[in-house]
Amino acid sequence: MSSLRALGKPSLLAFALVAALGSTHADAAKKKAKAPAVSAQCSDFYASANADWLKANTAGSALGQLRERSQQQQRDLLQAAMQSPQGNVQKLLGDFWASGLDEAAVEADGARPIAPLLDRINAIRKPKEVAPAIAALHQVGIPVAFNFSPDVDLRALDRHIGYFMQGGLGLPDPAYYTRSDADTQQVMTRYRAYVKQILALTGSAKDKLDADAQAVIDLETRLARVSKPLVDLRNPLTNYAPVATKELGKQYKNLQLDAFLKAQGVNDDTVSMADAELFRQIDALIASLKPDQWKAYLRWRVGDAMAPHLAKSFRDAEFEFRGRVMRGQSTPPPRWQEVLDAINLAAGPMLGKEYAARYLPQATDSQAEAIAAQVRDALERRLEASSWLSAQAKSEAKDKLEKLKIEVGTPHRDIDYSVQPMGRGSFGGNILIASTWRHREEMKRIGKGNADRRWDVLPQQPALAYDLAQNRLIVTAAVLQAPVYDASRDPAGVYGAYGALVGRELNRGFDNRGRMVDAKGQIRDWWSPADLAAWTGLTGKVASQFDGYNYPELKNVKVNGKLVADESTADLAGVELAWDAYQNAQPQAGTASKQAFFQAWAQLWAQKFGEADAAQRAASDVHAPGVWRTNAPLANLPAFAATYTCKPGQPMQRSEAEQVRIWR
Template sequence: MTLRPLACALALSLIAGLASPSAEAQKKKRAAKAKAPAVAAACTDFYGSANADWLKANTLLPGVPSLSALEQLSDRARAQQVELLNTAMAAPQGNVQKLLGDFWASGLDEASVERDGANPVAPLLARINAIKKAKDVPASIAALHQVGIPVAFNFGADVDLQDLGRHIGYFSQGGLGLSDPAFYTRTDAETRAVLGHYNNYVQKILALTGTPQAQLAAEAQQVIDLETRIAQSSKPLAQLRDPRANYAPVATATLAKTYKRLQLAEFLKAQGVTDDSVSIANPALFAQLDALVGGLKPAQWKTYLRWRVGDAMAPYLAKPWRDAHFDFRGRMLAGQAAPAPRQQQVLDAINLAAGPMLGREYVGRYLPAANKARAEEIATNVRAALGAALDRDPRLGAAAKAEARAKLANLKIEIGAPKRDLDYTVQPMGRGSYGGNILIASTWHHREEMKRIGRGNADRRWDVLPQQPALAYDLAQNRLIVTAAMLQPPVLDLSRETAAQYGAYGALVGHELSHGFDSRGRMVDARAEVRDWWTPAEIGAWEALGNRVSAQYGGFAYPELSGIRLNGSQTRDENIADLAGVELAWAAYNAAQPAATKEAKQAFYKGWASLWPQQLTTDAATQHAARNVHAPGQWRANGPVMNLASFGEAYGCKAGTPMQLQAEQQIRIWP
């Protein structure tokens, strides 16, 4: 591809050698004029200049609210998953691919799903219908949790806030068919209307589980009555946003005596949990559940449990179940016009129930060794740049710098997939029952989740799947997580210059690593203990920096919105991380390539800008402006570079131009 331009250049040089001096001078003037617009564009709106081709080629289609380069990356990752599953269905290699191929095939075969009807849930309903006494209820609750259908409450593994090196089991509120407990207690007309639609939906599902027509209204009211009692003892959702509000460890040895009728000690045994403590942050709720087990007739519990099974499994059963589920949850609650295409529904279900299985195969197929090696190399270099930045940070005192060095030394970099694999011993699936396969996969998934509970298991899993594009800093485990799906264009493109790789992937790494040492990261120290290791003076210095960033970004006009500016306070922490990420990646690149050319330096910044091209409708922009903690793409690209003298040098932008602030206006995270 370089031969034709080179030949043209040689030809032009020969012609220029024969030209007169005055003609030569005029040619130089014309050449200078031809180059001027490109330079001016980069110095006026680098985002628009660097992404001009993308923005021209990617206009929004009717009904599509947004499009971005990173959304396209997610779409590509989903297409890769479909390709993998199609291959596993046609010619599986190994046990895991056989499971996935059968699962996929059973979900795509709609005729088979219709023939299967309600057979997948028949054994669950039979067990529920066999309940005779109050003491039978807790065992059925435990059994449904085992197959991935949480009823009455939620129970899951999460980090122990007093010991970040382990997970404990969290007993938390749940068991409701509506997402917010307030739906059951508010009396306004809109809420009452939602509850009326919900009652109709409950009746449809109960009818499908076997309730006679004459009893539907009464049984639906029993369900809503029981859920209302649970909701009345539940905390408002706003109170649950702080993780500490959900954390209240108690000794498991006390559960049998405290919750005799609910049988929580036996519940833990059924889940395979033998740890010495669990969290119960709302004991009043569990006292209420304990009382309800003994105080309500078993028949009411049976109705509630049948409903919960039907609601949870409806998307995976025959059409009457799916239609009832979509009419309420899709059309009424979510405002969707039509269900997602069948293929997308099945892929989502596999990710939900067997995501780690799919992730294992995805890594093997779509993460080349070269990509992983380059990702580790760049991340390691950016981590080193962060160490140098922390050492020279004028805001941190000697003690904080020592703590930061120790924390950085302990920071782990995990690329592609979690380091510990899972146990894939699973009941064979086959292709005859999609709903049955959902239950097999959910049972396996729950079993593996329960293994996270206990000492030494906190790093067992990620909170993202390898097949989902993600690059994140895990605060509790002090580790950088980069999924396999993330290591492809525009984030990491081995066909581009090394500089562009640092500008894109390296800057994202720097962004995430900075979170370990910012106003959030300061709450966990080098020993993974939850404590604030900054002094008041250091906190004040950081807040002063944050106020400058908030003010600067608050002056930017929001794309697609007339008269609306970016909320600098709402986006402050992520804007700081963007600035930090580009600074660190630039330092790491210059350390790795100290003799970089001007063109290479420009490629670094083009790599950064290539992450952020974005198209938004006015409605989508309005929603983003109101809620998103990230700046829109234009300012994620432009905000950092206008603060960096190195960008101005690379592109010849003079101080005072839009993309090169005056020196006294520039903000540096690490001077």
């Protein structure tokens, strides 16, 4: 689910002054009738609906609080699993959690958890032994030299294939290794010091530290020089280049990619390798570099990957560079947070299974799926009635909507939770056990018929998203709580918050991006040029509307309408569809219930942030501030004006000519 921004100050002061003047100047009132005061709801609905939240909170956001609550729930679950596990999966998780919280045991464990990996690396004597060591590290979830992971086959979206991609660098951007500016050089100096620290902790002799560190950076620089700029990796089409797996062993003899795939448990006829030059370079480096250079690099990558999960000497070194230098953090997170993050990384689906069982009532699961289906039905009605879609596009859209899948709580297809016992003896050892299991399950995605196993989010993470490749709505267990899904309030509020978020995501299947995948799951543009022109016109109107709004907390700064147009159009579509679904489900709803619908929408976006944060968001955030995510869609909706008796020309009611309509 999208993260949300911002707030507006209630314009109640101006209203109070107008009221006071009107009541104390009776003579003036006799001479000239005063214009009626604009109600708080028709002036700034965001401020009115969120008055209590804005008074009670000095920073943060309502959805940020939801994320924090879900983390606390995970923490509570793990505590209970540690003390009194219910079933085998909880026993595994409870032991994992206990081993991480026992800092004395972690300290006593030292580097022992990675000793078998280091022994394997140190046993390398010949170039032909490098490739098997690379494959073995990938198996335990430590990708070295390159990345290999499953993703959808862009020629057949019903399957996953393995993608060979660039990776294996200790810095996040290949440009660090080639730029010569002062800031980059300063980072590289700190990076070299960090590499030396990890190498010392993983076995480099003191008199060889400088040489080993140079060997690591030299190897990474060679990889970086043939890696693509990060901007080139954003387009999935440029990363897709299917090749037959049977040819890989012959083309990359030193890398032994045929044996690599076998070691990962992959038996498929196709993989993607968009950057063959990079892999030719790696293949050549295995033969041309001395084994000792590869050994230094592999030891460094193991130590760096595992540093957050080992003794304090490793953790401190990792935080000083990655935390303080790269992420700008002043202090490490609390220990429980580090352990929870590690469990989510290594065993996230395992935790998600137990989270949904504990925190998602069956009644909520069923009702959430039913409301999502109602919003889908609303979209079907609105598609048919659309004034801007062509007849051919409507027909294509209807076919696609009929095939839409809705998955609520957890993925419909479960995974294999068999994993060797973790025990409480070694947190680092448990990380490797869990990440080996997770890697195994990831590799099982590769092959025909496995595409619908994949969720790009975990059930314990609050998220509601449309999966374009699978034509599937994903609703996680964690998102089905206040303020998104508040079962304690008027049912209309569930439509106004949860239903509207469902609508904004379903809209994704039929907007400017959704048009690129058809009902059969094939990448094909099913819009006509006229459909595209009509959509562009609609988003242009949304951009113009937002261009007129002031950015909260900033002086003389307007919202960048073009930047936020895509997400803001989705917001408007979501509210339209949810209102249609609600009206269809509750045609006799009274005013109080209708108001609850709109209040729930507004309360999703409550937030406060400082000037520096606002300036950064104004320049780069594709989401509008919360005040406008609330007010802008509602000002386009006649139903809102009717519910609160707002008049055209008032801030919360645009004139009919100005209103933007997506699905009404």
